Amino acid sequence: MNERKQGRRSAEDAEKTKQDILQKAAELFCDLGYEQVSLRNISEKAGVSHSLIRHHFGSKENIWHCISDGLHHFIARYVVVVNQHMPETYPSNIRLFEFSVRMLAYMLTFKQPVQLLADAVRQDDALVDYFISQGDGIEDFVEGLVKAHNSDFPDAQIRMWDLKWQIIMYAHAAASLTPFLKETWIDETDSLDECLLRHFRLFEEMLAAKLKIAQPYRVSPKRVQDLVYEVPAPDPAAQ
Structure with a gap:
Protein backbone atom coordinates (compact mmCIF):
# COMPACT_ATOMS: atom_id res chain seq x y z
CA MET A 1 0.00 0.00 0.00
CA ASN A 2 2.76 2.48 0.95
CA GLU A 3 4.66 1.66 -2.23
CA ARG A 4 1.56 2.40 -4.33
CA LYS A 5 1.02 5.71 -2.52
CA GLN A 6 4.65 6.63 -2.96
CA GLY A 7 4.48 5.78 -6.65
CA ARG A 8 1.35 7.86 -7.08
CA ARG A 9 2.94 10.80 -5.24
CA SER A 10 6.08 10.54 -7.37
CA ALA A 11 3.98 10.56 -10.55
CA GLU A 12 2.04 13.60 -9.32
CA ASP A 13 5.26 15.41 -8.45
CA ALA A 14 6.70 14.64 -11.89
CA GLU A 15 3.55 15.93 -13.59
CA LYS A 16 3.62 19.11 -11.51
CA THR A 17 7.25 19.66 -12.47
CA LYS A 18 6.38 19.22 -16.15
CA GLN A 19 3.51 21.71 -15.90
CA ASP A 20 5.75 24.23 -14.13
CA ILE A 21 8.32 23.89 -16.92
CA LEU A 22 5.64 24.40 -19.58
CA GLN A 23 4.29 27.47 -17.82
CA LYS A 24 7.73 29.09 -17.58
CA ALA A 25 8.55 28.16 -21.16
CA ALA A 26 5.28 29.67 -22.40
CA GLU A 27 6.12 32.92 -20.62
CA LEU A 28 9.55 32.99 -22.26
CA PHE A 29 8.18 32.22 -25.73
CA CYS A 30 5.62 35.03 -25.38
CA ASP A 31 8.13 37.55 -23.99
CA LEU A 32 11.18 36.78 -26.13
CA GLY A 33 9.99 34.77 -29.13
CA TYR A 34 10.63 31.15 -29.98
CA GLU A 35 14.00 31.64 -31.69
CA GLN A 36 15.46 33.62 -28.78
CA VAL A 37 14.64 30.96 -26.17
CA SER A 38 16.95 28.05 -25.41
CA LEU A 39 16.48 24.98 -23.25
CA ARG A 40 18.99 26.51 -20.85
CA ASN A 41 16.85 29.67 -20.60
CA ILE A 42 13.88 27.49 -19.73
CA SER A 43 15.80 25.45 -17.16
CA GLU A 44 17.02 28.62 -15.44
CA LYS A 45 13.56 30.22 -15.33
CA ALA A 46 11.91 26.98 -14.15
CA GLY A 47 14.64 26.30 -11.59
CA VAL A 48 15.35 22.77 -12.82
CA SER A 49 18.31 21.12 -14.49
CA HIS A 50 18.87 21.18 -18.23
CA SER A 51 19.04 17.37 -18.22
CA LEU A 52 15.64 17.11 -16.49
CA ILE A 53 14.05 19.19 -19.23
CA ARG A 54 15.61 16.97 -21.88
CA HIS A 55 14.36 13.92 -19.98
CA HIS A 56 10.77 15.17 -19.93
CA PHE A 57 10.56 16.82 -23.36
CA GLY A 58 13.62 16.07 -25.46
CA SER A 59 13.68 19.34 -27.40
CA LYS A 60 12.48 22.94 -27.45
CA GLU A 61 10.11 22.13 -30.31
CA ASN A 62 8.48 19.38 -28.24
CA ILE A 63 7.99 21.86 -25.39
Missing part, protein backbone atom coordinates in the same frame (compact mmCIF):
# COMPACT_ATOMS: atom_id res chain seq x y z
CA TRP A 64 6.28 24.26 -27.80
CA HIS A 65 4.07 21.44 -29.07
CA CYS A 66 3.07 20.52 -25.51
CA ILE A 67 2.18 24.14 -24.76
CA SER A 68 0.13 24.34 -27.96
CA ASP A 69 -1.66 21.09 -27.07
CA GLY A 70 -2.43 22.35 -23.57
CA LEU A 71 -3.84 25.64 -24.85
CA HIS A 72 -6.07 23.86 -27.34
CA HIS A 73 -7.32 21.44 -24.70
CA PHE A 74 -8.21 24.34 -22.43
CA ILE A 75 -9.89 26.33 -25.21
CA ALA A 76 -11.89 23.24 -26.20
CA ARG A 77 -13.11 22.95 -22.60
CA TYR A 78 -13.90 26.67 -22.58
CA VAL A 79 -16.00 26.26 -25.73
CA VAL A 80 -17.97 23.52 -23.97
CA VAL A 81 -18.58 25.80 -20.98
CA VAL A 82 -19.73 28.67 -23.23
CA ASN A 83 -22.12 26.30 -24.99
CA GLN A 84 -23.47 25.04 -21.67
CA HIS A 85 -24.32 28.59 -20.63
CA MET A 86 -26.33 29.29 -23.80
CA PRO A 87 -30.01 28.37 -23.48
CA GLU A 88 -31.11 25.99 -26.23
CA THR A 89 -34.03 28.33 -26.90
CA TYR A 90 -31.68 31.06 -28.12
CA PRO A 91 -32.09 31.78 -31.86
CA SER A 92 -29.09 30.87 -34.00
CA ASN A 93 -27.95 34.49 -34.48
CA ILE A 94 -27.85 35.06 -30.72
CA ARG A 95 -25.97 31.79 -30.16
CA LEU A 96 -23.35 32.82 -32.72
CA PHE A 97 -23.10 36.29 -31.19
CA GLU A 98 -22.83 34.97 -27.63
CA PHE A 99 -20.12 32.49 -28.57
CA SER A 100 -18.11 35.10 -30.49
CA VAL A 101 -18.09 37.78 -27.79
CA ARG A 102 -17.26 35.24 -25.07
CA MET A 103 -14.36 33.87 -27.14
CA LEU A 104 -12.96 37.33 -27.79
CA ALA A 105 -13.30 38.20 -24.10
CA TYR A 106 -11.29 35.08 -23.25
CA MET A 107 -8.58 35.91 -25.81
CA LEU A 108 -8.33 39.52 -24.60
CA THR A 109 -7.99 38.35 -21.00
CA PHE A 110 -5.63 35.39 -21.62
CA LYS A 111 -3.23 36.50 -24.33
CA GLN A 112 -0.92 33.49 -24.58
CA PRO A 113 -2.71 31.66 -27.45
CA VAL A 114 -2.64 34.63 -29.80
CA GLN A 115 0.86 35.67 -28.67
CA LEU A 116 2.25 32.20 -29.37
CA LEU A 117 0.50 32.02 -32.72
CA ALA A 118 1.73 35.46 -33.77
CA ASP A 119 5.30 34.58 -32.81
CA ALA A 120 5.06 31.24 -34.64
CA VAL A 121 4.03 33.09 -37.82
CA ARG A 122 7.26 35.09 -37.61
CA GLN A 123 9.44 32.09 -36.81
CA ASP A 124 8.53 28.80 -38.39
CA ASP A 125 5.76 27.61 -40.73
CA ALA A 126 5.90 24.16 -39.12
CA LEU A 127 4.88 25.66 -35.76
CA VAL A 128 1.96 27.50 -37.36
CA ASP A 129 0.82 24.34 -39.15
CA TYR A 130 0.97 22.39 -35.90
CA PHE A 131 -0.99 25.05 -34.00
CA ILE A 132 -3.71 25.27 -36.65
CA SER A 133 -4.00 21.48 -37.02
CA GLN A 134 -4.97 21.11 -33.35
CA GLY A 135 -8.13 23.21 -33.68
CA ASP A 136 -10.34 20.95 -35.78
CA GLY A 137 -12.85 20.18 -33.01
CA ILE A 138 -13.32 23.85 -32.14
CA GLU A 139 -13.61 24.76 -35.80
CA ASP A 140 -16.33 22.13 -36.31
CA PHE A 141 -18.34 23.65 -33.46
CA VAL A 142 -18.05 27.18 -34.86
CA GLU A 143 -18.94 25.96 -38.34
CA GLY A 144 -22.09 24.39 -36.88
CA LEU A 145 -23.11 27.72 -35.33
CA VAL A 146 -22.46 29.56 -38.61
CA LYS A 147 -24.37 27.01 -40.70
CA ALA A 148 -27.37 27.20 -38.36
CA HIS A 149 -27.33 30.99 -38.59
CA ASN A 150 -27.04 31.02 -42.36
CA SER A 151 -29.89 28.53 -42.67
CA ASP A 152 -32.16 30.66 -40.48
CA PHE A 153 -31.06 34.01 -41.92
CA PRO A 154 -30.40 33.42 -45.65
CA ASP A 155 -30.39 37.17 -46.35
CA ALA A 156 -27.61 37.84 -43.80
CA GLN A 157 -24.99 35.22 -44.58
CA ILE A 158 -21.86 34.95 -42.42
CA ARG A 159 -18.56 33.41 -43.53
CA MET A 160 -16.91 31.41 -40.75
CA TRP A 161 -13.42 32.46 -41.82
CA ASP A 162 -14.41 36.15 -41.83
CA LEU A 163 -15.66 35.85 -38.25
CA LYS A 164 -12.63 33.84 -37.17
CA TRP A 165 -10.31 36.43 -38.69
CA GLN A 166 -12.09 39.30 -36.94
CA ILE A 167 -11.78 37.62 -33.54
CA ILE A 168 -8.08 36.88 -34.10
CA MET A 169 -7.47 40.41 -35.41
CA TYR A 170 -9.09 42.09 -32.39
CA ALA A 171 -7.30 39.76 -29.97
CA HIS A 172 -3.91 40.18 -31.63
CA ALA A 173 -4.16 43.96 -31.87
CA ALA A 174 -4.79 44.28 -28.13
CA ALA A 175 -1.97 41.88 -27.25
CA SER A 176 0.66 43.25 -29.64
CA LEU A 177 -0.18 46.95 -29.85
CA THR A 178 -0.92 47.73 -26.21
CA PRO A 179 0.78 51.19 -26.26
CA PHE A 180 -1.43 52.22 -29.20
CA LEU A 181 -4.46 50.80 -27.41
CA LYS A 182 -3.75 53.05 -24.44
CA GLU A 183 -2.94 56.04 -26.67
CA THR A 184 -6.32 55.77 -28.43
CA TRP A 185 -8.26 56.70 -25.28
CA ILE A 186 -5.53 58.54 -23.36
CA ASP A 187 -7.61 61.74 -23.14
CA GLU A 188 -10.42 59.85 -21.43
CA THR A 189 -8.77 57.21 -19.23
CA ASP A 190 -5.42 55.92 -18.04
CA SER A 191 -6.84 52.49 -17.18
CA LEU A 192 -5.70 49.65 -19.43
CA ASP A 193 -8.78 47.64 -18.39
CA GLU A 194 -11.01 50.48 -19.55
CA CYS A 195 -9.14 50.75 -22.86
CA LEU A 196 -9.50 47.01 -23.34
CA LEU A 197 -13.23 47.30 -22.66
CA ARG A 198 -13.60 50.04 -25.27
CA HIS A 199 -11.65 47.95 -27.76
CA PHE A 200 -14.00 45.04 -27.05
CA ARG A 201 -17.05 47.27 -27.54
CA LEU A 202 -15.94 48.09 -31.09
CA PHE A 203 -16.17 44.39 -31.93
CA GLU A 204 -19.40 43.86 -29.97
CA GLU A 205 -21.14 46.78 -31.69
CA MET A 206 -19.99 45.69 -35.14
CA LEU A 207 -21.07 42.07 -34.66
CA ALA A 208 -24.39 42.98 -33.01
CA ALA A 209 -25.27 45.13 -36.02
CA LYS A 210 -24.24 42.42 -38.48
CA LEU A 211 -26.18 39.67 -36.70
CA LYS A 212 -29.14 41.96 -35.88
CA ILE A 213 -28.94 41.33 -32.14
CA ALA A 214 -31.73 42.95 -30.13
CA GLN A 215 -30.72 45.11 -27.16
CA PRO A 216 -31.76 42.62 -24.45
CA TYR A 217 -29.17 40.16 -25.80
CA ARG A 218 -26.33 42.69 -26.09
CA VAL A 219 -23.51 42.53 -23.54
CA SER A 220 -22.32 45.54 -21.51
CA PRO A 221 -19.77 44.37 -18.94
CA LYS A 222 -17.91 46.73 -16.64
CA ARG A 223 -14.71 44.81 -17.46
CA VAL A 224 -13.89 42.42 -20.30
CA GLN A 225 -12.85 39.85 -17.68
CA ASP A 226 -16.45 39.75 -16.42
CA LEU A 227 -17.47 37.94 -19.61
CA VAL A 228 -15.00 35.10 -19.15
CA TYR A 229 -16.48 31.93 -17.69
CA GLU A 230 -14.56 29.89 -15.17
CA VAL A 231 -13.52 26.51 -16.56
CA PRO A 232 -13.63 23.62 -14.07
CA ALA A 233 -10.42 21.64 -13.68
CA PRO A 234 -10.49 18.34 -15.60
CA ASP A 235 -11.49 15.26 -13.62
CA PRO A 236 -8.41 12.97 -13.38
CA ALA A 237 -10.68 9.95 -13.11
CA ALA A 238 -12.18 10.77 -16.51
CA GLN A 239 -8.83 10.87 -18.27
Whole structure:
Protein backbone atom coordinates (compact mmCIF):
# COMPACT_ATOMS: atom_id res chain seq x y z
CA MET A 1 0.00 0.00 0.00
CA ASN A 2 2.76 2.48 0.95
CA GLU A 3 4.66 1.66 -2.23
CA ARG A 4 1.56 2.40 -4.33
CA LYS A 5 1.02 5.71 -2.52
CA GLN A 6 4.65 6.63 -2.96
CA GLY A 7 4.48 5.78 -6.65
CA ARG A 8 1.35 7.86 -7.08
CA ARG A 9 2.94 10.80 -5.24
CA SER A 10 6.08 10.54 -7.37
CA ALA A 11 3.98 10.56 -10.55
CA GLU A 12 2.04 13.60 -9.32
CA ASP A 13 5.26 15.41 -8.45
CA ALA A 14 6.70 14.64 -11.89
CA GLU A 15 3.55 15.93 -13.59
CA LYS A 16 3.62 19.11 -11.51
CA THR A 17 7.25 19.66 -12.47
CA LYS A 18 6.38 19.22 -16.15
CA GLN A 19 3.51 21.71 -15.90
CA ASP A 20 5.75 24.23 -14.13
CA ILE A 21 8.32 23.89 -16.92
CA LEU A 22 5.64 24.40 -19.58
CA GLN A 23 4.29 27.47 -17.82
CA LYS A 24 7.73 29.09 -17.58
CA ALA A 25 8.55 28.16 -21.16
CA ALA A 26 5.28 29.67 -22.40
CA GLU A 27 6.12 32.92 -20.62
CA LEU A 28 9.55 32.99 -22.26
CA PHE A 29 8.18 32.22 -25.73
CA CYS A 30 5.62 35.03 -25.38
CA ASP A 31 8.13 37.55 -23.99
CA LEU A 32 11.18 36.78 -26.13
CA GLY A 33 9.99 34.77 -29.13
CA TYR A 34 10.63 31.15 -29.98
CA GLU A 35 14.00 31.64 -31.69
CA GLN A 36 15.46 33.62 -28.78
CA VAL A 37 14.64 30.96 -26.17
CA SER A 38 16.95 28.05 -25.41
CA LEU A 39 16.48 24.98 -23.25
CA ARG A 40 18.99 26.51 -20.85
CA ASN A 41 16.85 29.67 -20.60
CA ILE A 42 13.88 27.49 -19.73
CA SER A 43 15.80 25.45 -17.16
CA GLU A 44 17.02 28.62 -15.44
CA LYS A 45 13.56 30.22 -15.33
CA ALA A 46 11.91 26.98 -14.15
CA GLY A 47 14.64 26.30 -11.59
CA VAL A 48 15.35 22.77 -12.82
CA SER A 49 18.31 21.12 -14.49
CA HIS A 50 18.87 21.18 -18.23
CA SER A 51 19.04 17.37 -18.22
CA LEU A 52 15.64 17.11 -16.49
CA ILE A 53 14.05 19.19 -19.23
CA ARG A 54 15.61 16.97 -21.88
CA HIS A 55 14.36 13.92 -19.98
CA HIS A 56 10.77 15.17 -19.93
CA PHE A 57 10.56 16.82 -23.36
CA GLY A 58 13.62 16.07 -25.46
CA SER A 59 13.68 19.34 -27.40
CA LYS A 60 12.48 22.94 -27.45
CA GLU A 61 10.11 22.13 -30.31
CA ASN A 62 8.48 19.38 -28.24
CA ILE A 63 7.99 21.86 -25.39
CA TRP A 64 6.28 24.26 -27.80
CA HIS A 65 4.07 21.44 -29.07
CA CYS A 66 3.07 20.52 -25.51
CA ILE A 67 2.18 24.14 -24.76
CA SER A 68 0.13 24.34 -27.96
CA ASP A 69 -1.66 21.09 -27.07
CA GLY A 70 -2.43 22.35 -23.57
CA LEU A 71 -3.84 25.64 -24.85
CA HIS A 72 -6.07 23.86 -27.34
CA HIS A 73 -7.32 21.44 -24.70
CA PHE A 74 -8.21 24.34 -22.43
CA ILE A 75 -9.89 26.33 -25.21
CA ALA A 76 -11.89 23.24 -26.20
CA ARG A 77 -13.11 22.95 -22.60
CA TYR A 78 -13.90 26.67 -22.58
CA VAL A 79 -16.00 26.26 -25.73
CA VAL A 80 -17.97 23.52 -23.97
CA VAL A 81 -18.58 25.80 -20.98
CA VAL A 82 -19.73 28.67 -23.23
CA ASN A 83 -22.12 26.30 -24.99
CA GLN A 84 -23.47 25.04 -21.67
CA HIS A 85 -24.32 28.59 -20.63
CA MET A 86 -26.33 29.29 -23.80
CA PRO A 87 -30.01 28.37 -23.48
CA GLU A 88 -31.11 25.99 -26.23
CA THR A 89 -34.03 28.33 -26.90
CA TYR A 90 -31.68 31.06 -28.12
CA PRO A 91 -32.09 31.78 -31.86
CA SER A 92 -29.09 30.87 -34.00
CA ASN A 93 -27.95 34.49 -34.48
CA ILE A 94 -27.85 35.06 -30.72
CA ARG A 95 -25.97 31.79 -30.16
CA LEU A 96 -23.35 32.82 -32.72
CA PHE A 97 -23.10 36.29 -31.19
CA GLU A 98 -22.83 34.97 -27.63
CA PHE A 99 -20.12 32.49 -28.57
CA SER A 100 -18.11 35.10 -30.49
CA VAL A 101 -18.09 37.78 -27.79
CA ARG A 102 -17.26 35.24 -25.07
CA MET A 103 -14.36 33.87 -27.14
CA LEU A 104 -12.96 37.33 -27.79
CA ALA A 105 -13.30 38.20 -24.10
CA TYR A 106 -11.29 35.08 -23.25
CA MET A 107 -8.58 35.91 -25.81
CA LEU A 108 -8.33 39.52 -24.60
CA THR A 109 -7.99 38.35 -21.00
CA PHE A 110 -5.63 35.39 -21.62
CA LYS A 111 -3.23 36.50 -24.33
CA GLN A 112 -0.92 33.49 -24.58
CA PRO A 113 -2.71 31.66 -27.45
CA VAL A 114 -2.64 34.63 -29.80
CA GLN A 115 0.86 35.67 -28.67
CA LEU A 116 2.25 32.20 -29.37
CA LEU A 117 0.50 32.02 -32.72
CA ALA A 118 1.73 35.46 -33.77
CA ASP A 119 5.30 34.58 -32.81
CA ALA A 120 5.06 31.24 -34.64
CA VAL A 121 4.03 33.09 -37.82
CA ARG A 122 7.26 35.09 -37.61
CA GLN A 123 9.44 32.09 -36.81
CA ASP A 124 8.53 28.80 -38.39
CA ASP A 125 5.76 27.61 -40.73
CA ALA A 126 5.90 24.16 -39.12
CA LEU A 127 4.88 25.66 -35.76
CA VAL A 128 1.96 27.50 -37.36
CA ASP A 129 0.82 24.34 -39.15
CA TYR A 130 0.97 22.39 -35.90
CA PHE A 131 -0.99 25.05 -34.00
CA ILE A 132 -3.71 25.27 -36.65
CA SER A 133 -4.00 21.48 -37.02
CA GLN A 134 -4.97 21.11 -33.35
CA GLY A 135 -8.13 23.21 -33.68
CA ASP A 136 -10.34 20.95 -35.78
CA GLY A 137 -12.85 20.18 -33.01
CA ILE A 138 -13.32 23.85 -32.14
CA GLU A 139 -13.61 24.76 -35.80
CA ASP A 140 -16.33 22.13 -36.31
CA PHE A 141 -18.34 23.65 -33.46
CA VAL A 142 -18.05 27.18 -34.86
CA GLU A 143 -18.94 25.96 -38.34
CA GLY A 144 -22.09 24.39 -36.88
CA LEU A 145 -23.11 27.72 -35.33
CA VAL A 146 -22.46 29.56 -38.61
CA LYS A 147 -24.37 27.01 -40.70
CA ALA A 148 -27.37 27.20 -38.36
CA HIS A 149 -27.33 30.99 -38.59
CA ASN A 150 -27.04 31.02 -42.36
CA SER A 151 -29.89 28.53 -42.67
CA ASP A 152 -32.16 30.66 -40.48
CA PHE A 153 -31.06 34.01 -41.92
CA PRO A 154 -30.40 33.42 -45.65
CA ASP A 155 -30.39 37.17 -46.35
CA ALA A 156 -27.61 37.84 -43.80
CA GLN A 157 -24.99 35.22 -44.58
CA ILE A 158 -21.86 34.95 -42.42
CA ARG A 159 -18.56 33.41 -43.53
CA MET A 160 -16.91 31.41 -40.75
CA TRP A 161 -13.42 32.46 -41.82
CA ASP A 162 -14.41 36.15 -41.83
CA LEU A 163 -15.66 35.85 -38.25
CA LYS A 164 -12.63 33.84 -37.17
CA TRP A 165 -10.31 36.43 -38.69
CA GLN A 166 -12.09 39.30 -36.94
CA ILE A 167 -11.78 37.62 -33.54
CA ILE A 168 -8.08 36.88 -34.10
CA MET A 169 -7.47 40.41 -35.41
CA TYR A 170 -9.09 42.09 -32.39
CA ALA A 171 -7.30 39.76 -29.97
CA HIS A 172 -3.91 40.18 -31.63
CA ALA A 173 -4.16 43.96 -31.87
CA ALA A 174 -4.79 44.28 -28.13
CA ALA A 175 -1.97 41.88 -27.25
CA SER A 176 0.66 43.25 -29.64
CA LEU A 177 -0.18 46.95 -29.85
CA THR A 178 -0.92 47.73 -26.21
CA PRO A 179 0.78 51.19 -26.26
CA PHE A 180 -1.43 52.22 -29.20
CA LEU A 181 -4.46 50.80 -27.41
CA LYS A 182 -3.75 53.05 -24.44
CA GLU A 183 -2.94 56.04 -26.67
CA THR A 184 -6.32 55.77 -28.43
CA TRP A 185 -8.26 56.70 -25.28
CA ILE A 186 -5.53 58.54 -23.36
CA ASP A 187 -7.61 61.74 -23.14
CA GLU A 188 -10.42 59.85 -21.43
CA THR A 189 -8.77 57.21 -19.23
CA ASP A 190 -5.42 55.92 -18.04
CA SER A 191 -6.84 52.49 -17.18
CA LEU A 192 -5.70 49.65 -19.43
CA ASP A 193 -8.78 47.64 -18.39
CA GLU A 194 -11.01 50.48 -19.55
CA CYS A 195 -9.14 50.75 -22.86
CA LEU A 196 -9.50 47.01 -23.34
CA LEU A 197 -13.23 47.30 -22.66
CA ARG A 198 -13.60 50.04 -25.27
CA HIS A 199 -11.65 47.95 -27.76
CA PHE A 200 -14.00 45.04 -27.05
CA ARG A 201 -17.05 47.27 -27.54
CA LEU A 202 -15.94 48.09 -31.09
CA PHE A 203 -16.17 44.39 -31.93
CA GLU A 204 -19.40 43.86 -29.97
CA GLU A 205 -21.14 46.78 -31.69
CA MET A 206 -19.99 45.69 -35.14
CA LEU A 207 -21.07 42.07 -34.66
CA ALA A 208 -24.39 42.98 -33.01
CA ALA A 209 -25.27 45.13 -36.02
CA LYS A 210 -24.24 42.42 -38.48
CA LEU A 211 -26.18 39.67 -36.70
CA LYS A 212 -29.14 41.96 -35.88
CA ILE A 213 -28.94 41.33 -32.14
CA ALA A 214 -31.73 42.95 -30.13
CA GLN A 215 -30.72 45.11 -27.16
CA PRO A 216 -31.76 42.62 -24.45
CA TYR A 217 -29.17 40.16 -25.80
CA ARG A 218 -26.33 42.69 -26.09
CA VAL A 219 -23.51 42.53 -23.54
CA SER A 220 -22.32 45.54 -21.51
CA PRO A 221 -19.77 44.37 -18.94
CA LYS A 222 -17.91 46.73 -16.64
CA ARG A 223 -14.71 44.81 -17.46
CA VAL A 224 -13.89 42.42 -20.30
CA GLN A 225 -12.85 39.85 -17.68
CA ASP A 226 -16.45 39.75 -16.42
CA LEU A 227 -17.47 37.94 -19.61
CA VAL A 228 -15.00 35.10 -19.15
CA TYR A 229 -16.48 31.93 -17.69
CA GLU A 230 -14.56 29.89 -15.17
CA VAL A 231 -13.52 26.51 -16.56
CA PRO A 232 -13.63 23.62 -14.07
CA ALA A 233 -10.42 21.64 -13.68
CA PRO A 234 -10.49 18.34 -15.60
CA ASP A 235 -11.49 15.26 -13.62
CA PRO A 236 -8.41 12.97 -13.38
CA ALA A 237 -10.68 9.95 -13.11
CA ALA A 238 -12.18 10.77 -16.51
CA GLN A 239 -8.83 10.87 -18.27
